[in-house]
Amino acid sequence: MLRIALTAAALCLAPMILGCSDALAAEPAAVWRVDQAKSTLGFSGTQTGKSFDGVFKRFEAEIRFEPANLEGSSIDVTVDTASAVTGDRQRDSALPGADWFASKTFPEARFVANRITKASDGSFLAEGDLTIRDVKRPLALPFTVEINGNDAIASGEVSLMRSDFGVGRGEFETGQWVGLDVRVTISIAAERQ
Amino acid sequence: MSIAFASAQSRYTSVAIILHWVIAALIIGQIAGGLLMVNLGESQSALKFELFQWHKSFGITILVLTFIRIAWRLTHRPPALPQGLKSYERALARLTHVGFYVLLVSAPVAGWALVSASPFAASVQTYLFGFIHLPHLPFFEGLENRREVAGQIAEVHKLIAFVMIGLLVLHIGAALKHHFLDRDGVLLRMAPFLARRKSIQS
Numbered sequence: 448m449l450r451i452a453l454t455a456a457a458l459c460l461a462p463m464i465l466g467c468s469d470a471l472a473a474e475p476a477a478v479w480r481v482d483q484a485k486s487t488l489g490f491s492g493t494q495t496g497k498s499f500d501g502v503f504k505r506f507e508a509e510i511r512f513e514p515a516n517l518e519g520s521s522i523d524v525t526v527d528t529a530s531a532v533t534g535d536r537q538r539d540s541a542l543p544g545a546d547w548f549a550s551k552t553f554p555e556a557r558f559v560a561n562r563i564t565k566a567s568d569g570s571f572l573a574e575g576d577l578t579i580r581d582v583k584r585p586l587a588l589p590f591t592v593e594i595n596g597n598d599a600i601a602s603g604e605v606s607l608m609r610s611d612f613g614v615g616r617g618e619f620e621t622g623q624w625v626g627l628d629v630r631v632t633i634s635i636a637a638e639r640q
Numbered sequence: 641m642s643i644a645f646a647s648a649q650s651r652y653t654s655v656a657i658i659l660h661w662v663i664a665a666l667i668i669g670q671i672a673g674g675l676l677m678v679n680l681g682e683s684q685s686a687l688k689f690e691l692f693q694w695h696k697s698f699g700i701t702i703l704v705l706t707f708i709r710i711a712w713r714l715t716h717r718p719p720a721l722p723q724g725l726k727s728y729e730r731a732l733a734r735l736t737h738v739g740f741y742v743l744l745v746s747a748p749v750a751g752w753a754l755v756s757a758s759p760f761a762a763s764v765q766t767y768l769f770g771f772i773h774l775p776h777l778p779f780f781e782g783l784e785n786r787r788e789v790a791g792q793i794a795e796v797h798k799l800i801a802f803v804m805i806g807l808l809v810l811h812i813g814a815a816l817k818h819h820f821l822d823r824d825g826v827l828l829r830m831a832p833f834l835a836r837r838k839s840i841q842s
Contacts (some may be wrong), residue, residue, distance in 0.1 A: 495686035536770075541763040618705070619757045623682055
């Protein structure tokens with residue numbers, strides 16, 4: 448461990464643009480493996496005034512998290528944009544299309560948060576960037592975590608405007624048919640590695 | 641079957657009668673629903689969207705039934721026109737009937753083209769009655785100026801609908817004239833309930 452730290456320190460004698468400050472700032476926190484079967488990445492919105500719920504069936508998350516080492520904690524989620532399902536054929540056939548996620552051009556959406564802080568009520572806030580359709584916007588995701596031994600369940604939700612990311616083109620740029628507000632919900636079950 | 645024998649029939653076949661009335665009911669529903677849905681405002685987007693889905697579903701139903709009907713018509717000669725019609729009356733009756741077939745095919749096809757060319761096409765696939773996927777017509781795939789083209793097709797679709805309304809007025813008016821003024825039984829050839837009641841009375 449000492450050697451690693453020394454190596455990092457040595458590298459950081461090299462120009463600072465290498466970005467070593469992070470490496471020195473904190474030991475990376477423990478890695479958690481997401482249990483896909485027990486985890487959901489959901490979203491809900493409205494179509495012509497009626498609300499609907501959906502999930503992304505495929506996503507991958509690299510999670511480093513320790514309440515005692517938030518500086519070394521980070522979240523990196525990659526979502527397969529073509530895997531969105533809402534239980535409606537018409538809607539589901541539209542979502543990967545050019546007007547919406549344009550999954551052929553932008554197969555992935557990504558949320559990267561390197562700053563995680565704890566709030567006074569015991570919940571956490573993951574601050575980072577969400578990228579959809581190659582549009583990157585800052586996003587702060589509040590979440591709670593329940594840790595039992597090596598198992599943990601994290602839950603959270605955040606609202607965003609689909610129009611901020613250019614999701615919904617042409618006739619769907621306005622909220623007339625499909626609401627601009629989208630609520631994203633996460634429920635992640637993970638095991639400490 | 642000989643033409644003379646077929647022509648001597650006094651009534652349309654049951655299949656022809658059923659097709660006639662089912663399509664008639666659907667057409668009237670389509671005209672009413674179509675007029676309603678295009679006049680709904682933004683505050684009624686949900687109903688508007690639903691009505692469009694039903695309109696497409698019933699429109700394609702009419703198209704399918706019309707093909708069946710044309711096939712039936714070509715293989716089953718209808719009862720002859722009543723004696724004593726003036727030649728222009730015969731021509732007008734034929735023209736009205738042929739006109740209906742042309743409209744019954746062209747209205748759904750124009751509607752289908754409209755859906756396929758629409759700016760909504762990429763995001764709104766058609767599922768007839770919520771189940772059967774109806775692909776867009778391939779001709780409009782790479783279309784750029786969708787609003788413009790869809791607008792023009794919409795005008796054609798609308799024109800067909802209004803010609804249909806005109807023809808319906810003519811057709812119903814003629815049927816009622818034959819029944820109440822001429823009293824020649826023409827309407828009864830297509831009206832199963834009236835025909836049955838009459839046969840019970842006689």
